[in-house]
Amino acid sequence: MAFDWTTFALEIINFLVLVWILKRFLYQPVLDTIAKRREDIEQTVHTAEEKEQQANALKAQFESRLAEWEKEKNTARTHFSSELATERQRQLDALNKEIELERERSAAQEAHRTETLKRELTSQCNQQARQFASRLLTQLAGPELEARLIDFFIEEVKTLPEEQIHPIQAGLAGKGVGTVSTAFTLTEDQRQRISKTLDDHFEIRSQLTFTQDPSLVAGLRISLGAWQMDMSLAGELSVYAEASGFGH
Numbered sequence: 001m002a003f004d005w006t007t008f009a010l011e012i013i014n015f016l017v018l019v020w021i022l023k024r025f026l027y028q029p030v031l032d033t034i035a036k037r038r039e040d041i042e043q044t045v046h047t048a049e050e051k052e053q054q055a056n057a058l059k060a061q062f063e064s065r066l067a068e069w070e071k072e073k074n075t076a077r078t079h080f081s082s083e084l085a086t087e088r089q090r091q092l093d094a095l096n097k098e099i100e101l102e103r104e105r106s107a108a109q110e111a112h113r114t115e116t117l118k119r120e121l122t123s124q125c126n127q128q129a130r131q132f133a134s135r136l137l138t139q140l141a142g143p144e145l146e147a148r149l150i151d152f153f154i155e156e157v158k159t160l161p162e163e164q165i166h167p168i169q170a171g172l173a174g175k176g177v178g179t180v181s182t183a184f185t186l187t188e189d190q191r192q193r194i195s196k197t198l199d200d201h202f203e204i205r206s207q208l209t210f211t212q213d214p215s216l217v218a219g220l221r222i223s224l225g226a227w228q229m230d231m232s233l234a235g236e237l238s239v240y241a242e243a244s245g246f247g248h
Contacts, residue, residue, distance in 0.1 A: 146220070149231050150194065150231075156231070157198070171226045172202055172224065175204065176198065177224075178207075178223055180222050181210075182216065182219070194220075202224075217233035219233055220232060
């Protein structure tokens with residue numbers, strides 16, 4: 001079969017026309033589409049990168065804010081712990097002070113109660129002792145005891161020091177008017193001994209009135225001008241009662 005250049009040329013022309021047609025109507029739109037897709041993809045990637053950057057910035061900001069918040073939380077916790085410890089110590093100090101005050105009040109009340117009880121017991125003991133002494137002395141009282149008390153009175157007057165006798169003499173100024181009270185009736189000899197003792201030591205002429213007073217229990221009570229002397233059991237019991245606190 002002979003080679004036909006005309007046919008070959010036509011085939012080449014047909015091929016070139018086909019290539020032109022494909023390039024113009026098929027390849028170029030595909031390229032445009034691919035380029036458009038590439039551009040869209042690049043835009044999407046760019047947008048994604050921007051969003052990623054924003055997300056990273058937000059993440060960093062959040063982490064920074066979280067770190068600040070953690071720091072603030074630690075600071076607040078430390079401050080709260082410090083205030084709590086201070087308040088706990090203040091409450092503890094106040095409680096200790098209140099306990100100490102209550103202890104002092106209790107101690108004062110107990111001391112007062114103890115002192116009151118002590119005074120009451122002392123008063124009861126003194127009263128019982130006084131009652132016992134009063135009963136004992138009342139049982140012992142009689143003319144014999146009174147005679148001994150009169151002897152004791154005479155001895156006491158005889159032994160008075162001069163510094164006590166002179167003021168009594170000055171107060172009496174020679175006058176011996178007075179009263180002698182006794183629990184029992186005195187004998188004439190006892191009356192004369194009392195009068196003579198007063199006359200001799202106070203340099204007076206006594207004018208004594210003798211009376212009987214059973215409340216004296218035993219002994220005598222003399223009132224001579226401003227001078228008085230009590231040598232009776234009742235007087236001694238009264239002095240004991242005052243010394244023991246019964247007079248208050």
